[in-house]
Amino acid sequence: MSAAVLSRDAVLAAVTPQDAYGAVRNAFLAHWRGEWTMPPKVYVTNYPAGDFRAMPAIGGGHALLKWVTSFPGNPALGLPTVTGLVILSNAETGRLEAVLDAASVTALRTAAAGVLAADELGRDSGSSVAVVGCGVNGAETARMLVAHGRAPLVWDVDHSRRRTVADELGVRVADSLEHALSCDVVITVTPGRDVLYPAGSLRPGQHVSLMGADGPGKAEIAAPELARAQLFCDDWEQASHGGELAAGVEAGFVGRDAVTQLGAVIAGEAPGRRDDAEITLFDSTGLAIQDLAVARAALLGSVELDLPRLEL
Numbered sequence: 521m522s523a524a525v526l527s528r529d530a531v532l533a534a535v536t537p538q539d540a541y542g543a544v545r546n547a548f549l550a551h552w553r554g555e556w557t558m559p560p561k562v563y564v565t566n567y568p569a570g571d572f573r574a575m576p577a578i579g580g581g582h583a584l585l586k587w588v589t590s591f592p593g594n595p596a597l598g599l600p601t602v603t604g605l606v607i608l609s610n611a612e613t614g615r616l617e618a619v620l621d622a623a624s625v626t627a628l629r630t631a632a633a634g635v636l637a638a639d640e641l642g643r644d645s646g647s648s649v650a651v652v653g654c655g656v657n658g659a660e661t662a663r664m665l666v667a668h669g670r671a672p673l674v675w676d677v678d679h680s681r682r683r684t685v686a687d688e689l690g691v692r693v694a695d696s697l698e699h700a701l702s703c704d705v706v707i708t709v710t711p712g713r714d715v716l717y718p719a720g721s722l723r724p725g726q727h728v729s730l731m732g733a734d735g736p737g738k739a740e741i742a743a744p745e746l747a748r749a750q751l752f753c754d755d756w757e758q759a760s761h762g763g764e765l766a767a768g769v770e771a772g773f774v775g776r777d778a779v780t781q782l783g784a785v786i787a788g789e790a791p792g793r794r795d796d797a798e799i800t801l802f803d804s805t806g807l808a809i810q811d812l813a814v815a816r817a818a819l820l821g822s823v824e825l826d827l828p829r830l831e832l
């Protein structure tokens with residue numbers, strides 16, 4: 521049995537940022553309509569070192585399992601925070617079709633979701649935009665914005681990371697963290713150890729896509745700020761248990777009715793931003809259906825590029 525075995529470089533060659541964006545948009549729609557489904561992700565924890573996540577999904581004639589890590593202390597050891605594999609199978613026959621590097625699939629689908637939410641919920645495309653956190657997923661988010669004709673300001677506590685991403689993409693480093701956080705659209709992709717937005721700090725009209733706090737115990741925003749924003753998430757089941765919204769859910773001031781899933785907005789079945797003064801907040805926990813979208817696009821791209829398959 522042969523399958524496509526796609527390294528990081530192969531995934532990035534096979535899927536352009538535009539491909540990933542379109543595929544992830546369609547996945548949010550298919551998930552909202554119930555055509556693509558996924559059980560909740562399973563965390564296997566080894567805190568404080570990190571955790572493993574098993575993320576299955578089915579849709580579009582394929583089934584997927586992602587086995588992926590988040591080990592926030594790894595960069596200090598010279599190791600990546602996120603590593604793992606994605607397995608893509610034919611949903612009709614069970615036949616294995618592809619094995620892919622999980623970090624690149626994750627980066628493409630995370631970047632796509634953050635930018636997609638900003639496009640749906642931000643005020644307009646002419647507004648200022650910043651990416652805070654220039655690691656693997658933040659750098660890909662900045663690349664996704666550039667691919668969509670936006671020139672983000674970038675910021676990272678690590679001087680060399682922010683400089684490298686800015687130089688690679690031909691964009692500007694923000695003057696300071698505060699400068700980046702005050703942009704009209706801000707996509708945060710930090711480990712979620714530090715609160716970036718303390719109480720009272722979001723500006724009227726801002727949109728924030730909060731990507732970094734994707735599990736229990738992480739936060740990029742102070743919980744009281746949730747009460748100042750119109751709230752959106754990728755998936756209520758996941759977001760209410762881990763991520764930015766979970767603190768408000770636990771404290772009892774964020775209920776199901778107060779939060780709109782992004783898929784409903786894309787489908788035109790729920791309102792997005794209601795006026796220019798509103799603060800919109802998208803909480804991303806990361807969905808297996810996003811991985812499914814990018815893995816399918818990578819398989820298609822690998823066929824078009826005639827990338828070699830391996831006997832397994």
Ligand SMILES: NC(=O)c1ccc[n+]([C@@H]2O[C@H](COP(=O)([O-])OP(=O)(O)OC[C@H]3O[C@@H](n4cnc5c(N)ncnc54)[C@H](O)[C@@H]3O)[C@@H](O)[C@H]2O)c1
Pocket residue numbers: 590592595601602626630652653654655656657658675676677678681709710711712714730731732733734738804805806807
């Ligand atoms: N929502 C999702 O779908 C999703 C997907 C992938 C990763 N994540 C999460 O995103 C986070 C980042 O992941 P990564 O793989 O890019 O990690 P990474 O370690 O590669 O990058 C994190 C970056 O954030 C920077 N940083 C740390 N604290 C900061 C601060 N206070 N201000 C500015 N920059 C700061 C670090 O210097 C580093 O460059 C993790 O928490 C990860 O679990 C979420």
